[in-house]
Amino acid sequence: MQDFIYNIPTKIIFGPERLALLPEEIKAHGNRVLLLYGKNSIKTTGLYDKVVGQLKNHSIVFEELSGVKPNPSIESVRAGIRMMYEHKLDFILAVGGGSVIDCAKAIAAGYHYDGDAWDLVVGKATIQKAVPIGTILTLAATGSEMNGSSVISNEATIEKIGFGSPLLRPVFTFEDPTLTYTVSTYQTAAGSVDIFAHLLENYFSSHDDEGISDRMIEAMMLNVIHYAPIAVATPDNYDARANLMWTSTLALNGLTGFGRSGGDWASHAIEHEVSAYYDITHGAGLAILFPYVLESYLAKDIVDKLPLTKFTQLGRNVFHLEADDDAILAQLTIDALRDFFRSLNMPLQLNEEKVDDTHFRAMADHPVNTTGTLGCYQPLTADDIYTIYKKAL
């Protein structure tokens, strides 16, 4: 087991109709709020009125910035920072899914940085200080609600890049599973794939059994496999929505990474390239690409005569598979993963999402242009990535 420091101060207030606690949670950290959200869906569901009602009733000053997009852009970040200064705001309340929360984090960091916030995203500057953030989660997917990570897109440079700092962990998050009842079947499925993909990224960090960390990841995977189909079939099933929401948070708050040497994250980087060029939902992209990445790993493992422990324990412990031969069990495991994604009506090939091969070369070269390879389980070269895109087409 690797050394680690566990320090997760984010407070989670879980359950329906708990927004009466919002004002005191905000007031513990700030007085003048940037209210950040995406589409108008929070207005149609009534959530907007409830939040604004709480703020007004407790005389909390706020300014609104709406229209944050699914792949939040650096333009929204810059707009948010300008508003923070203009209105002398000292707290950010992000109401939405991972995109809105990610945008809030970039604003929080950029506010205290003299240059352009994009410098922080690409790592040209480090985050020294951040405005406190609180969130009201409306989608079970990214885990952004309890971690310090963020992914921001730059349409001008066609880049989608992840960055982070412990300083960006939200100070509180309200998780009301009933807020996800109105999430579409497609987005529910894509969110579930995203959760599962976060678990896979940490799981495939090494070829060894990682003890308690692996066991907890498997527990969360079993939970997603059980509840995602229920949530897709019956959107207002509370237990399914609640289990997915809490699992989305636990899957990426750090817990599954403690004691192991980071995660793989190659599949995420490979998917981010697709999202940067095409209008594709992140989870759908992962459903397509992750099985192909694993098949690439399996082929390399077999060539390198490495133990297939991660594949076989995933097959046995999560998909309840068995086979005499480890290589066969490993392939059956990848097949079962693909079957699970398909059972949620997720795409399995890029062409299903109208992605063509026009940019494959650039999409394969870009994620390795500074590091040479991608991921840690079986480092992938640009050619490996190109082959993965081709197979996934």
Place this chain on the structure above:
Amino acid sequence: MQDFIYNIPTKIIFGPERLALLPEEIKAHGNRVLLLYGKNSIKTTGLYDKVVGQLKNHSIVFEELSGVKPNPSIESVRAGIRMMYEHKLDFILAVGGGSVIDCAKAIAAGYHYDGDAWDLVVGKATIQKAVPIGTILTLAATGSEMNGSSVISNEATIEKIGFGSPLLRPVFTFEDPTLTYTVSTYQTAAGSVDIFAHLLENYFSSHDDEGISDRMIEAMMLNVIHYAPIAVATPDNYDARANLMWTSTLALNGLTGFGRSGGDWASHAIEHEVSAYYDITHGAGLAILFPYVLESYLAKDIVDKLPLTKFTQLGRNVFHLEADDDAILAQLTIDALRDFFRSLNMPLQLNEEKVDDTHFRAMADHPVNTTGTLGCYQPLTADDIYTIYKKAL
């Protein structure tokens, strides 16, 4: 899934030889330290010198209180509070296992209470404020290092009572698995049973499948079943010690309880009665009593025609058992639990620990004298508890 608030600010510094971080962690909360420990074992292992060296090198004033016993007494608590006032101390550093940490918590709470600290233990007064506590853990067992719970004994009244408050969570805990290399085979086994028992207490909180909470408990159980025998057989196996240590913390920091309606905790209360009268190690007492409590539950479930979900999923998911009949599977599961405890050389009957039936009536009556029954899975009456003691004799 039940509503909950997750708020676990304890920082965990995990790994060998990380005490260089100790002074800054203390200084974030206090300047004048009560150094609390138990036997002289921390002197023979060299830990004492390392801790004191760090304190002296960074000019941190400290006073020592040693001799905290395995079932920490209210006398030690009172002595600690007196020292805090006498030397104007403002921080408690507990070096040891759960007993030392539990004693620190009672001192921390009692310091800010005008009356006798025992009032806080028995619930005659509530905890309003507490001195900050840091811990250096030397035993994987109680989970006290990351929660707000404490168990204190009163030899005068022959009582051993648990109490707690979120205010009592340690602000930091150092977990160095190598510090547990010198823990005896017996105490390693007893500590592992204690961890497993905490998981069982939460698991048997209801007759339903509790989703992610149950899955995580099962993951931790699988981990204890795998690593406890390794730690018993090879005391300096780092992975085994590390997995047990981190699992002891996760098993009772609140994580396994979120989303469910508390735990059962009848077995713990029943064991506390035994510990109050006899010199028995807590984990050994749990190894004896827990299977008998479960057999009592199973018999009641069958009479009440209740689903045996908790037994059957424990059998299938943790002990990999199968049977056509749920009642048979349930009994096989309890048998497997007993076999696991016995495989660690734990006792399975009270007479193995020189406990006789002299006080059974008082030990059965006391834990229900205010509430009428004990536990929530299948509330136990005094007569039920008496029968359990008799069978376990």
